[in-house]
Amino acid sequence: MAGNxxxxxxxxxxxxxxxxxxxxxxxxxxxxxxxxxxxxxLTAERAGEFYxxxxxxxxxxxxxxxxxxxxIVAFVLEKENAVEAYRTFIGSTNPANAAEGTIRxxxxxxxxxxxxxxxxxxxxxxxxxxFFFSQQEIYG
Ligand code: ATP
Ligand code: MG
Numbered sequence: 075m076a077g078n079x080x081x082x083x084x085x086x087x088x089x090x091x092x093x094x095x096x097x098x099x100x101x102x103x104x105x106x107x108x109x110x111x112x113x114x115x116l117t118a119e120r121a122g123e124f125y126x127x128x129x130x131x132x133x134x135x136x137x138x139x140x141x142x143x144x145x146i147v148a149f150v151l152e153k154e155n156a157v158e159a160y161r162t163f164i165g166s167t168n169p170a171n172a173a174e175g176t177i178r179x180x181x182x183x184x185x186x187x188x189x190x191x192x193x194x195x196x197x198x199x200x201x202x203x204x205f206f207f208s209q210q211e212i213y214g
Contacts, residue, residue: 079109080156081202082164083191084147086140089113093181094147097190100177101151104163110203110212111149118142124205133186140186148206152214157199160192 084097102108116124121141128134153159165176169188172179181189193199203212 076155076158077196077199078152078154078156079203080151080153080160080199081191081193081206082149082151082160085187085189085191086115086142086144086146087183087187088181088189089147090144093189097177097181098147100180101163106151106153106156106160106163109150109152109214110207111147112206112211113145113147114206115145116142124202136186150203150207150212157193157196161194164190164192 082101084094088094088097098108118138118141121138122129122134125134125137125141128137131137151160163176165172165178165182167178167188168185169178169182170185172182177190178188183189193202
């Protein structure tokens with residue numbers, strides 16, 4: 075059965091450009107409930123750990139830099155079938171392919187600087203949530 079929670083981040087570019095409020099407004103209007111949230115930052119080393127699955131990819135070093143340039147906003151969202159619903163909501167990884175009205179279509183600058191992260195499975199949502207939050211920081 076699909077879970078009802080997912081993990082997301084607003085990436086450094088989008089925070090720096092002042093899009094936190096607008097992005098969260100879209101997410102809430104989309105029916106996602108925020109159950110944990112913090113403004114924090116990643117060192118390049120921690121960004122590399124977070125995106126460890128991409129270690130062998132040619133964009134890994136650059137991704138580590140982009141993700142550690144400045145603060146991020148990390149949050150946990152609740153909705154039925156959250157992981158899939160949120161991936162659809164944010165749009166394709168490459169904004170050129172993202173559907174109209176999706177967060178990435180509106181706020182991504184490029185394939186790499188694509189505004190938000192969304193977990194790709196229930197298992198990864200749980201791992202990524204515990205990367206940023208203790209149990210006590212999550213509602214419910
Ligand atoms: P995320 O994990 O951030 O939600 P995603 O699951 O849509 O994104 P992944 O394949 O997991 O996509 O890639 C992780 C991130 O690495 C992307 O969001 C993007 O910032 C960057 N990225 C992915 N592919 C490329 C690429 N070909 N060139 C540059 N950066 C890339
Ligand atoms: Mg991913």
